[in-house]
Amino acid sequence: MLDVVAVILENEFGDILIAKRKKGKELEGYWEFPGGKVEKNETPENSLKREIKEEMNIDIRVGSFVGESIYKYERGTIKLLAYKGNIIRGEITLLDHDEYRWVKYKELKLYKLAPADVPLVELIKI
Numbered sequence: 441m442l443d444v445v446a447v448i449l450e451n452e453f454g455d456i457l458i459a460k461r462k463k464g465k466e467l468e469g470y471w472e473f474p475g476g477k478v479e480k481n482e483t484p485e486n487s488l489k490r491e492i493k494e495e496m497n498i499d500i501r502v503g504s505f506v507g508e509s510i511y512k513y514e515r516g517t518i519k520l521l522a523y524k525g526n527i528i529r530g531e532i533t534l535l536d537h538d539e540y541r542w543v544k545y546k547e548l549k550l551y552k553l554a555p556a557d558v559p560l561v562e563l564i565k566i
């Protein structure tokens with residue numbers, strides 16, 4: 441099973457950041473909470489900080505654990521671990537996504553989220 445971390449980034453208005461997976465990647469065009477695969481000998485928190493720096497060039501604070509979602513894709517099963525977080529430094533520059541949006545909690549269900557992310561929405565409860 442592959443461990444993947446994702447962050448529910450919130451801004452000062454309580455909006456949540458979602459990002460659209462890049463053309464050509466697996467799950468192309470699906471919206472996700474940014475993050476990525478946890479590397480060996482890495483804590484989920486450090487993994488998230490590293491991924492978000494690499495993908496968006498921002499520094500984040502990782503907050504409380506939101507929950508996990510285990511999902512069986514055809515190519516394998518992933519365990520998606522979600523944490524809350526905030527931006528502490530920088531402006532978003534997209535380096536690994538096609539688009540991003542700050543959305544209200546209630547708007548999340550209007551987006552085509554990666555299947556593994558769907559159960560997380562219920563766990564966010566802002």
Ligand SMILES: Nc1nc2c([nH]c(=O)n2[C@H]2C[C@H](O)[C@@H](COP(=O)(O)OP(=O)(O)OP(=O)(O)O)O2)c(=O)[nH]1
Pocket residue numbers: 444445446466467472473474475476477478518520554555556557
């Ligand atoms: N980052 C992220 N990946 C997700 C989410 N939901 C979900 O099913 N995934 C899947 C897509 C991929 O199969 C896997 C993580 O892949 P990734 O492409 O984001 O990871 P990465 O940046 O570490 O990897 P890579 O592109 O360098 O291969 O988890 C999500 O909310 N965020």
